[in-house]
Amino acid sequence: MRSAFVPPRRPSDLVRYLIPSLLVAAFLFFYTSDIDFFSSRLATGSHPIDSLIRAAEKSFTDTLAKETFTLADAATAYRERRGRHPPPGFDAWHKFAAERNAIVVEDFWDQIYNDLEPFWGLKPARIRKDAWDFEMRISVRNGKATAESDWFWTQIWLHMIRTIEHLLPDMDLALNAMDEPRMVVPWEEMKDLMDLAEETRTMPDARGVISDWAKRPGLGRDVEPDEKTTDKAWEHTRPYWLIARRGCPNSSLTRHARTLRNFTRTPMIASPFSLSHMHHGFVANTTLAADFCNQPDLQALNGIFVEPLSVSATKVLFPMFGGSKLAVNNDILLPAPMYWSAEERFMGTEEDAAIRWEDKLDGVIWRGVATGGKNTAHNWRSFQRHRFVAMNNGSAVSMAEKEGRVENFVLPANGYELRAQENKQLGEWVEQWSDVRFVDLMCDTADGEKEGGCDYAERFFQVGWGMTMAEQFGYKYLPDIDGNSFSGRYLGFLRSTSLPIKATLWREWHDSRLTAWKHFVPMDNRYGDWYGIMEYFLGYEDKGGHDEIAKRIALGGREWAHRVLRREDMQIYVLRLLLEYARVSDDKREQMGWVEDLVE
Numbered sequence: 240m241r242s243a244f245v246p247p248r249r250p251s252d253l254v255r256y257l258i259p260s261l262l263v264a265a266f267l268f269f270y271t272s273d274i275d276f277f278s279s280r281l282a283t284g285s286h287p288i289d290s291l292i293r294a295a296e297k298s299f300t301d302t303l304a305k306e307t308f309t310l311a312d313a314a315t316a317y318r319e320r321r322g323r324h325p326p327p328g329f330d331a332w333h334k335f336a337a338e339r340n341a342i343v344v345e346d347f348w349d350q351i352y353n354d355l356e357p358f359w360g361l362k363p364a365r366i367r368k369d370a371w372d373f374e375m376r377i378s379v380r381n382g383k384a385t386a387e388s389d390w391f392w393t394q395i396w397l398h399m400i401r402t403i404e405h406l407l408p409d410m411d412l413a414l415n416a417m418d419e420p421r422m423v424v425p426w427e428e429m430k431d432l433m434d435l436a437e438e439t440r441t442m443p444d445a446r447g448v449i450s451d452w453a454k455r456p457g458l459g460r461d462v463e464p465d466e467k468t469t470d471k472a473w474e475h476t477r478p479y480w481l482i483a484r485r486g487c488p489n490s491s492l493t494r495h496a497r498t499l500r501n502f503t504r505t506p507m508i509a510s511p512f513s514l515s516h517m518h519h520g521f522v523a524n525t526t527l528a529a530d531f532c533n534q535p536d537l538q539a540l541n542g543i544f545v546e547p548l549s550v551s552a553t554k555v556l557f558p559m560f561g562g563s564k565l566a567v568n569n570d571i572l573l574p575a576p577m578y579w580s581a582e583e584r585f586m587g588t589e590e591d592a593a594i595r596w597e598d599k600l601d602g603v604i605w606r607g608v609a610t611g612g613k614n615t616a617h618n619w620r621s622f623q624r625h626r627f628v629a630m631n632n633g634s635a636v637s638m639a640e641k642e643g644r645v646e647n648f649v650l651p652a653n654g655y656e657l658r659a660q661e662n663k664q665l666g667e668w669v670e671q672w673s674d675v676r677f678v679d680l681m682c683d684t685a686d687g688e689k690e691g692g693c694d695y696a697e698r699f700f701q702v703g704w705g706m707t708m709a710e711q712f713g714y715k716y717l718p719d720i721d722g723n724s725f726s727g728r729y730l731g732f733l734r735s736t737s738l739p740i741k742a743t744l745w746r747e748w749h750d751s752r753l754t755a756w757k758h759f760v761p762m763d764n765r766y767g768d769w770y771g772i773m774e775y776f777l778g779y780e781d782k783g784g785h786d787e788i789a790k791r792i793a794l795g796g797r798e799w800a801h802r803v804l805r806r807e808d809m810q811i812y813v814l815r816l817l818l819e820y821a822r823v824s825d826d827k828r829e830q831m832g833w834v835e836d837l838v839e
């Protein structure tokens with residue numbers, strides 16, 4: 240990533256380049272000189288995290304103020320936010336939600352509309368055919384959900400959908416059985432689809448609105464005999480970055496950055512590309528932080544872009560459901576299977592999760608497998624978990640400080656003003672509070688054979704004992720780091736009395752329900768803010784910590800997760816999603832809706 244930019248070719252591109260380039264140049268100047276971009280912090284005397292927390296409180300209060308309590312108010316909020324009538328069945332959905340004491344804030348369902356909107360640009364018969372003709376699917380007919388596949392994810396999702404099947408019209412759902420998301424429609428095509436979708440956004444006169452669902456042929460019968468299944472032309476291109484980047488706007492930095500193919504050397508980590516989502520060195524906007532379209536350096540900083548376990552992608556938009564996705568993927572999100580099945584491995588028990596803050600150890604715990612994709616002697620320096628583990632290894636950090644030797648991370652920018660770093664004691668300090676280890680280095684090939692041994696990883700990482708969730712809940716701070724895709728432990732962390740510190744590139748069903756710095760602590764995907772976050776909470780010598788604030792966010796996240804991330808909330812989310820999905824797949828979709836509140 241030494242030079243992320245290719246020279247602009249046409250004069251019109253110059254303008255597009257000039258501004259980001261100047262920003263980057265300005266940043267680099269301040270970053271490398273000692274007058275840095277954190278300086279206003281000195282002037283005000285308050286820590287930037289204090290103002291991020293204040294902003295989070297306000298944003299959360301504003302969100303809560305939008306809560307509605309009646310069906311009519313919920314329908315009004317729906318029309319204002321979506322520009323359409325609610326879907327047929329909205330009254331039954333609202334009753335279902337109210338009976339389960341759900342908090343109804345229309346924004347909580349934003350992800351559904353981000354995911355489904357482009358489908359308003361496709362012909363409904365094509366949506367129905369492609370869903371029906373996919374090898375892994377769940378079908379609903381006459382209020383009964385079934386699946387032929389016994390793949391465990393399918394079975395968990397089926398179990399979830401069966402709890403609401405009596406409220407669902409006929410439909411077919413194609414499911415993604417892989418960890419990795421599958422669809423990246425090129426940005427240019429997506430733009431056209433969104434333009435077509437926009438044209439359908441109307442609110443027809445209530446008297447002409449239809450609220451009956453169309454039936455579909457019985458199980459096993461072709462839903463659209465006259466429609467051809469779209470050829471998905473599955474691609475297996477690597478690096479996945481080449482596929483992912485086509486989902487970015489044509490003016491974005493990622494579309495213009497050179498593609499890296501050699502990951503042998505230490506990647507460039509301290510980067511100006513984080514500027515737009517940071518406030519004085521700490522994450523201020525988690526949506527932007529996960530959006531790599533203007534962060535081309537991330538192609539060398541996460542396994543998904545370097546060497547995912549599997550790649551099977553398509554440019555063709557069709558309704559495929561999955562548990563998580565990158566900012567550019569077009570998959571439709573369901574709550575991930577492990578969240579619904581709530582296995583103890585991912586969640587721990589309620590008793591463990593409820594340990595009193597005061598009874599916890601004042602430090603950080605992380606145990607995990609070296610996932611992220613297939614790591615090798617040539618690419619491991621670009622894997623996110625390897626980076627995080629090394630940054631928490633006191634001897635590795637000391638070597639970096641004292642001998643300037645680093646393999647896969649960088650020491651934090653001066654702007655963080657870390658007292659331990661000023662004393663050249665960063666390694667010793669980290670050693671005091673951090674216990675972060677791999678439990679498996681995963682340097683085997685797929686067939687279990689070690690490819691050239693594991694020496695490259697064993698030189699830098701010592702494997703430790705595994706730890707149950709119960710043991711992990713004995714610590715105050717729980718970092719959460721992406722694996723092959725999102726980390727399945729996040730919900731368990733949120734529901735506990737410990738504080739999750741989260742860096743991610745992945746989107747999930749619940750994103751619009753959570754407020755960073757109120758319910759969890761966000762971290763940049765480069766982890767350059769990690770020590771700064773920990774110094775803020777733990778303090779260092781005469782620099783006081785903020786244990787009370789850590790406790791407040793930990794308990795705030797737990798309480799909120801118990802109100803809006805319950806299994807009931809997943810059911811309510813999926814019911815809303817599937818009603819919308821059924822409507823967008825219906826030939827009469829533009830005339831369909833629930834309008835009983837508007838007619839006498």
Ligand SMILES: *[C@@H]1O[C@H](CO)[C@@H](O)[C@H](O)[C@H]1NC(C)=O
Nearest residue numbers: 251252255427430488489490
């Ligand atoms: C980017 O896309 C827009 C809209 O499709 C188009 O007008 C513009 O020419 C494109 N710019 C470049 C540099 O390709």
Ligand SMILES: *[C@@H]1O[C@H](CO)[C@@H](O)[C@H](O)[C@H]1NC(C)=O
Nearest residue numbers: 500501502503504505617618
């Ligand atoms: C990658 O780069 C390293 C060092 O920069 C070099 O030794 C190696 O040959 C390169 N690998 C490939 C496959 O080009």
Ligand SMILES: *[C@@H]1O[C@H](CO)[C@@H](O)[C@H](O)[C@H]1NC(C)=O
Nearest residue numbers: 298516523524525526527528
């Ligand atoms: C984050 O950035 C996006 C894109 O610029 C913006 O729409 C959104 O409102 C921002 N969110 C917050 C919490 O500032």
Ligand SMILES: *[C@@H]1O[C@H](CO)[C@@H](O)[C@H](O)[C@H]1NC(C)=O
Nearest residue numbers: 632634635676698699700701
């Ligand atoms: C810490 O780093 C050193 C030097 O790279 C390495 O030998 C050691 O195994 C590492 N420890 C752990 C727990 O990974």
